[in-house]
Amino acid sequence: MKIPTTLKHKPVVVVENYGNVDGRYAYKTDAQGLSIGLAQWNDRGKVDVSAKVWRYTGEKWSRQSEELPLHRALDLAILICRSELHFREAYRFEKLYDEKNPILDRIGLQGDAMTIEVCTENEHIDEDLKILRDALTKDGELIGERMAVLSRLLKELGY
Known part of the structure; x- marks a missing residue:
């Protein structure tokens, strides 16, 4: 499953198969991807990089996805x-x-x-x-x- 690129966090480097390697939750997790990219909280003219865990409910990308500064x-x-x-x-x-x-x-x-x-x-x-x-x-x-x-x-x- 492809990580969305149309949301506020702009992925640059991604792990799109994270659901397969998420520790003991592998193959049965909602954490489907990881990315490093441009932070969703960026203000105009200011760019921060962040890491993000992408959660997918089975129907849509979850608001419970976590984004952290590196x-x-x-x-x-x-x-x-x-x-x-x-x-x-x-x-x-x-x-x-x-x-x-x-x-x-x-x-x-x-x-x-x-x-x-x-x-x-x-x-x-x-x-x-x-x-x-x-x-x-x-x-x-x-x-x-x-x-x-x-x-x-x-x-x-x-x-």
Whole structure:
């Protein structure tokens, strides 16, 4: 299925078969495409680039399709990587995190730091951490495959 080019987001580089590779949702997902293109929120004379997940309901392209500035897509990748790293050692803590210091990392970006921490405001955090750990373990092969590809591409780019 072709990603529409007549909507506000203007796709430039696309993955039109994303529905076939959407992790454990492959072949049964509404996320049918990915694109990098010109953002839908562009003002006249100002051009931003964005990444977009294209959702299709079976009848029409969904308004629930997500569009992100590229730096936010990368920030999510950083968050996923840091979370994976945390859970590799989380077994050392009774509640899967250090209750006295729930901050997992502070990653310097643009003169400040992105603070990655366990959400202690979540009243079900102990249970939810176990659920997240188990989900990451269950999807380890899917995530690991993508991490390996990301690592290879970053190395090819010189990072």
